[in-house]
Amino acid sequence: MNGSAKISRRLVAALGGVAAISLATSGAALAQDVIKIGAPLPLTGPLSPEGVKQQQGYDLWAETANAKGGIKVGAKTYKVQLVYADYASNTPRAVQTAERLITEDKVSFLFSPFGSGAAKAASTVSEKYSIPTVAATASSEQVYDQGYKYLFGTFTPNDTLTEPLADLVTGKNKSIKRVAILARNDLFPLSIGQEMEKAAKKRNLDVVMSEKYAIGTMDHASAITQMRAAKPDWIFATGYINDLILIRKQMKDLGVKAPVVTMIAGPAYQEFIDASADLAENISSASWWHPAVRYKGEDVFGSTEAFNKAWAAKYKSEPDYAQASAAAAGAVLQIAIEKAGSIEPTKVRDALAAMDTVTFYGRIKFGPTGQVTSLQPPVFQIQGGKPMVIVPDEIKQAEFKFGVN
Amino acid sequence: MIYFQVLANGLVLGGLYACIAAGFSLVWGVLNVINILHGTFIVLGSYIALFSYNFLGIHPFISVITAGALLYLIGHLVQSSLINRVIAAPVLMTLTLTFGLDLLLNNLMLVAFKADYRKLVLDNPLGRLELGPIFMPLDRIAAMGLALLLTFLLHRLLRDSRIGRAIIAVRMDREAASLMGVNVSRINAITFGLGAMMAGAAGSLLSIVYPISPLNSGMFLGKAFVICVLGGLGSVPGAIVGGLALGVIESFGAIWFGPEHAVTISFTLLILILIFRPAGLMGKRGFE
Amino acid sequence: MTALLELKNVSRRFGGLVAVKDVSVSIKQGEIVGLLGPNGAGKTTLVNVVTGVHPATGGSVLFEGRDITHMPAFRIARSGLARTFQIVQPFPKMTVVENVAAAALFAGGAGGMQEAFELARRQLEFAGLADAADQIASTLTLAKRKRLEFAKGLAMNPKLLMLDEVNAGLNSAEVEDAMRLIRRIADSGVTILIIEHIMKVVLSVSDRLLVLHHGELIADGLPAEVTNDRRVIEAYLGKRYAEKTER
Incomplete structure (x- = not known):
């Protein structure tokens, strides 16, 4: 009896001490207003190259915004605080991570996880809690087809990539007739493969092969052998950067050549060009942004050139579309909060829905599903080891070349 | 016509598969240890080849020797210091131990090397061999050739050397071997070391074929499992037959049913083989 | 002359069961010693303790003056202590000559594979199995498998050979053959400990008899003495018979 009484007295004293300290420090915390934004990302795992790019984009935006004082909400300014969580490239975990960020870390806004698949899965959670969410790397229309009000995306639908491509190729060369498609069995790569098939059929081209490969495939020899037998004029391969590097190499190993080889999404990245060396030559691709575009905007960066410069200063490289999209997601969220004059979710959400403005990233106007519809995705081709913009004409850097060996 | 190419693809892949499985099969058959570390050992071999090439200019085929030697030492040490303590326990015990050790090693590698996929890009790529309509990349053929050679050497070692005979004796009857003068603990460590050595060597060969990342370890382990069941446990010729069979089956399967x-x-x-012919294609024989 | 093998108060318990209790024995070089006792007396356990399969839980075992009580089995085998098995189980998938060569290689001091096979063939000649050399071991008849055990044991170049129930399952003609082989082995200079539970068989061959009963040594001496020992008769045939014959 005596012993336990002593212990409980000590416990009360300790608890009292902790309470006092926390009261004192919370007072200090209250002095700094902060907007917490959750960002679940695949920082490890097979998709980590893509996850890291997104992180870089968010970081640059947060730094730039905070350096200028933070986000202005009415008379107050708030600092941006990004809360990252790694879901190791595992989609179910992405959903759990998003929920934890909302319920435990108490973030006010969310940036979607990487890719259409994970973004769609996690959007259910953010919609449930009415958290305005911006998806920086989700392009497939299926992501936005659930009628959600709180989800917005900075990539235009997949057909905005395939249509200009198809126009370009068939416009320049009438002898392109046979199309072979090899798609990764994952939401975005499959979706854009299907869009390509639609675009080809629309123009009366022969789809001589349309195959899928499993996620995690390490050997594409059979599929590529099939491809060779089909004698295509245009090869369209989809996947993420690691898949495409391997597919391109095995195409060379098995002697597959074609007038046009298009790969989405990977050739825009320097890593693809470095790993593929000579094999990257004349590979075409399309993306949602390219550093060659020139826009002047009301966002925190001010213009594309300023953004490129800020990127080079911090990361010593040229930004690619995924990095720019992530930074744009932050910049767009900032504009919405400032226009709404509030951090209240419904008000911010409404400001996003009503937005029609130009940023360093391009004109931002979200369609009824929440996906942006106002961008002009460039088509480009790797020439001399560099990606050169072919379409649109306003920023064209080179002519399209046929023949991939 | 296309089927010749598909067959060629399958055989070339199969040679690599044989090398992946040989060490795993040896350890399982002789020590009754399912070595979950095997996949991670292979990846470690790949990294050794990658860094040797990028920093020292050593060709991956030469790294087969260095990676093999280094992995042998690691394997021997791990077995004699840790696994040997539970070697007489049921197979689930040793499985749990190798599983735990694998978690440790794999995550250490993730921290050290990151998950990003790296590619060993040879300055002078070997090009390809064209036999009529059949194209075979020379780097894969060379890797396959070396893989088969290594596996063959392991087979000879088991048959013709004192240590090899001791390994076979231990596999057949551990207690009898002990009473005949075989230091079973030492043989256990040597066998495990040999298994790790084969993994390291396979990793070096695979480094020019596949992207390299700690995330691949599970895939290699899975393949090794299937090949062992296909070819029969503890049998090095079984690993060769199983590997070639799997390569060809996957190749044709992809053409007929789709790559996905x-x-x-x-x-x-x-699953089918486990139900109908659990001893594998090579049957019950094959103590080599 | 120091004993070749000496057991001092050796005991072995398995949990609550005492299989071998306080056994002290001394075996000299060149002897043929018979170890007798009914089934379950602890004979095989005793052999297991000596060869290092189970360490003694009490007492000590000395071989050539060296304490081998806690030595690992393989080292004991290499020191010159060989044994055959009650349930014969050669390496089943190896040929007869490969089985014997293995023994020569691991314990018999053969320098390499070639030497091992030469030694093996010689032992097979000695044991009368030369014509079965390339047969797969699991296909041999029981009698031939027992001879294989002999050959394997000899190939280990032992100083002391322990033969555990070599006659189990053999007919009388085969038993005679086995006994003749044992005498030839003894003549070649190997000390032998032969374990049996049938008294008659072993009497003809042994210089000395030991009798084990419920783990204890109840007799140790010349065959004629031991067979008339009252306790031995009791152990084998029961108390009443012993009383009857005594009268």
């Missing part, structure tokens, strides 16, 4: 089902097919096969 290649992995499904191999595991379906695993």
